[in-house]
Amino acid sequence: MHSGMIARMVALVALLLPAVATAAQPVSTFRLDNGMEVVVIEDHRAPVVTHMVWYRVGAADEPAGHSGIAHFFEHLMFKGTHQIPEGAFSKVVAENGGQDNAFTSWDYTGYFQRIAADRLGLVMGMEADRMRNLVLNERLVATERDVILEERNSRTDNDPGSLFREQMNAALYMNHPYGVPIIGWRHEIEELGLPEALEFYRRYYAPDNAILVVAGDVNPEAVLELAKTHYGSIAPSNNPPDARPQEPPQLAARRLEMRDARVRQPYVMRQYLVPTYEAEAPGTAAALSVLANVLGKGITSRFSQQIEIADRIAVSTGAFYNDSARDRTAFTIYGVPAPGHTLAEVEAALDAEIARLVAEGPTEEELDRIKRKTRTDLIHAQDDVAGLARLYGSALAVGLTVEDVEGWPDLIDAVTAEDVRAAAENWLLPAHSVTGYLMGTDGEAG
Structure with missing residues (x-):
């Protein structure tokens, strides 16, 4: 999947994470002897099942100079084995009434099928087969490399907004590989070949680096037996991803301006480097999540009410926080100027609202509204078992536990007005940020 689609998927996960307290569907966990984790989410309302395998390797784990190899290999996984001919994997799933796809993020790569419950053994066997038995050659690699270059x-390359976000990430992360685009830099994609693909595959695609999530009309013990049958005999690699380089302290605010003749609607974006969910201090992530809601989630948010509706400086504003990451992550704000107003005016207005929140804190009414919405989201989340499978899989893939997922709403409930105010004061610091202006080739930024 394209990095923009992945970003939206990650944003959806971040939205759903506060929405799951104690899942209505029972959740069972196991571990196979070869190290593979197994999570089973029961939902017997329809005779369907979602089968997912998450590998704890993503774009942030790529060797230097080989950007895009994680996403490249996602494509190659559909090429075939000795048992499943080239291009037949998705065809077999479709012939059995199912759907399948895959996705890559900075932290993980995932593969899934949604199919009738009585076909679970079929797709599990196919997925287990390609975990270690993929057949590749120079022709297949060259063909798929051309596909990815066209995708990029x-x-x-044809979307100035996507190019701008690449530049923003590269500026935010000077040392951490989150600054490298998931799809890869073009000049490095062009150099990817069969040796790089095989080395990546043999190291990372193994059961001890994978999480199996099965959700739907299933029995946990039966799923465990199927998992033992299909995955249990696969040898572990005992070769997890290396420790990633981390960011040095950021000592100064960074700014960039990007001009592109294709831009029709300029906007300002700022990213702050902030903590993700950490077991030692989970309350920080909860406070940042609430802070994003207070500032920029929806029509009732402060940015919308003041900057869009009252002052009419912007036509669109927002704030979002990605808590579904393994390492330090981004808290993002943005604003699109209204006709007759400038990017500088919008930036100043965003700063003014943050300063007001730091000075006054959120109101109890704001906190109550956000917490009520959390509980409402819980009800809706139970209706999407595939969404729950993604939720648990993405959490475990970045190092969290089932207990972390299920305990998150209690952390949200415990957030106080002072927690939110302190989060803004401590983390939304100009010295820890990158501010970018995306503009056309005409007009001024100020």
């Missing part, structure tokens, strides 16, 4: 051309 159509979805990134």
Whole structure:
């Protein structure tokens, strides 16, 4: 999947994470002897099942100079084995009434099928087969490399917004590989070949680096037996991803301006480097999540009420926080100026609202509204078992536990007005940020 689609998927996960307290569907966990984790989410309302395998490797784990190899290999996984001919994997799933796809993020790569419950053994066997038995050659690698280069051309190089976000990430992360685009830099994609693909595959695609999530009309013990049958005999690699380089302290605010003749609607974006969910201090992530809601989630948010509706300086504003990451993550704010107003005016207005929140804190009414919405989201989340499978899989893939997921709403409930105010004061610091202006080739930034 394209990095923009992944970003939206990650944002959805971040939205759903506060929405799951104690899942209505029972959740069972196991571990196979070869190290593979197994999570089973029961939902017997329909005779369907979602089968997912998450590998704890993503774009942030790529060797230097080989950017895009994680996403490249996601594509190659559909090429075939000795048992499943080239291009037949998705065809077999479709012939059995199912759907399948895959996705890559900075932290993980995932593969899934949604199919009738009585076909679970079929897709599990196919997925287990390609975990270690993929058949690749120079022709297949060269063909798929051309596909990915065209994907980058159509979805990134031809979209100034995507190019701008790449530049923003690269500026935010000077040392951490989150600054490298998931799809990869074009000049490095062009150099990817069969040796790089095989080395990546043999190291990371193994049961001890994978999480199996099965959700739907299933029995946990039966799923465990199927998992033992299909995955249990696969040898572990005993070769997890290396420790990642981390960011040095950021000592100064960073700014960039990007001009592109294709831009029709300029906007300002700022990213702050902030903590993700950490077991030692989970309350920080909860406070940042609430802070994003207070500032920029929806029509009732402060940015919307003041900057869009009252002052009419912007036509769109927002704030979001990605708590579904393994390492330090981004808290993002943005604003799109209204006709007759400038990017500088919008930036000043965003800063003014943050300063007001630091000075006054949120109101109890704001906190109550956000917490009520959390509980409402819980009800809706139970209706999407595939969404729950993604939720648990993405959490475990970045190092969290089932207990972390299920305990998150209690952390949200415990957030106080002072917690939110302190989060803004401590983390939304100009010295820890990158501010970018995306503009056309005409007009001024100020």
